[in-house]
């Protein structure tokens with residue numbers, strides 16, 4: 001497999017190793033000019049082409065194609081590549097050869113270093129902001145309708161609030177649906193065409209400490225999950241003494257149904273965890289639960305940018321600013337999401353249409 005991956009990476013750059021088409025060196029050429037030249041200087045037209053061009057046919061076959069098909073659940077040639085920068089390793093040939101010979105000592109890839117709260121889980125990041133809030137915070141308050149004409153939102157419990165500028169973190173299709181007939185047809189069409197993938201997280205607590213030293217493990221095989229986030233290694237305080245936590249992530253969408261649900265899905269994860277060796281058959285699972293994320297990954301298909309632009313432009317004209325992963329329909333990680341919040345707050349303030357900071361976010365319940 002290693003050889004196939006290396007040969008694929010070399011051939012992706014220089015053409016077939018067997019029967020290479022060598023250019024005859026002309027007089028005065030530098031010696032390197034007689035080497036096979038890169039196959040195609042044009043940028044890849046889609047994600048699938050990117051995989052073959054940058055990583056080569058071996059990595060494509062053994063990892064990138066099966067893994068990404070499982071994750072995205074759409075044909076990979078329907079995806080573009082603008083989201084890739086900084087998210088996936090882009091090793092050069094020398095680094096690939098180094099990595100094939102032995103595990104590389106230096107950090108590789110965007111997640112090689114990451115920060116995580118020592119205590120309190122990821123919630124500790126949010127808790128740090130609470131003392132700084134100069135407004136009322138309403139949790140469990142679902143916005144069910146938005147009226148741009150009246151500059152008002154209505155909650156599921158019937159409360160109604162008016163706004164000057166609305167900052168929305170709702171998933172874009174849900175925001176547009178909440179505006180009903182006040183949003184024009186072209187905005188509804190654009191929002192309805194946006195594609196996304198849902199995730200079911202199966203959290204497992206195992207009665208054995210330190211089951212691996214890894215943080216994320218990605219499985220291209222036929223496991224029900226694609227990655228396992230090794231929660232137990234994010235911080236030692238995530239685990240009880242002698243126990244260890246894992247999160248198995250399973251994507252699903254209207255193109256890829258979950259294979260089963262409820263307890264059967266948990267059982268399937270446990271069986272697959274044993275099959276790939278992350279846990280042992282005799283390991284005791286002391287806790288198991290699942291969390292559903294209906295909007296989890298936005299799909300970067302070729303229409304996404306124009307569709308998002310159409311919705312955003314109309315929303316901004318209607319006094320609604322979009323912020324965050326699902327509202328901007330971007331592949332943000334949490335650090336990007338924090339920055340998006342800061343950026344939108346500055347935008348609202350600059351436009352001088354923001355809610356004054358000494359007033360509650362929901363100023364006038366009616």
Ligand SMILES: Cc1cc2nc3c(=O)[nH]c(=O)nc-3n(C[C@H](O)[C@H](O)[C@H](O)COP(=O)(O)OP(=O)(O)OC[C@H]3O[C@@H](n4cnc5c(N)ncnc54)[C@H](O)[C@@H]3O)c2cc1C
Pocket residue numbers: 141142143144169170171199249293295296297323324325326327332333334335337
């Ligand atoms: C499976 C998975 C794994 C991830 N792993 C990582 C990781 O390891 N590291 C990392 O940095 N990032 C990770 N991310 C990404 C990270 O979770 C997001 O980037 C981040 O949560 C986005 O923040 P946000 O504020 O934009 O959206 P959200 O966190 O979704 O916040 C949006 C808020 O809007 C609220 N809301 C939505 N609709 C309504 C409504 N109708 N009424 C009222 N409120 C509403 C929601 O309740 C929520 O509180 C992961 C994401 C997924 C799906």
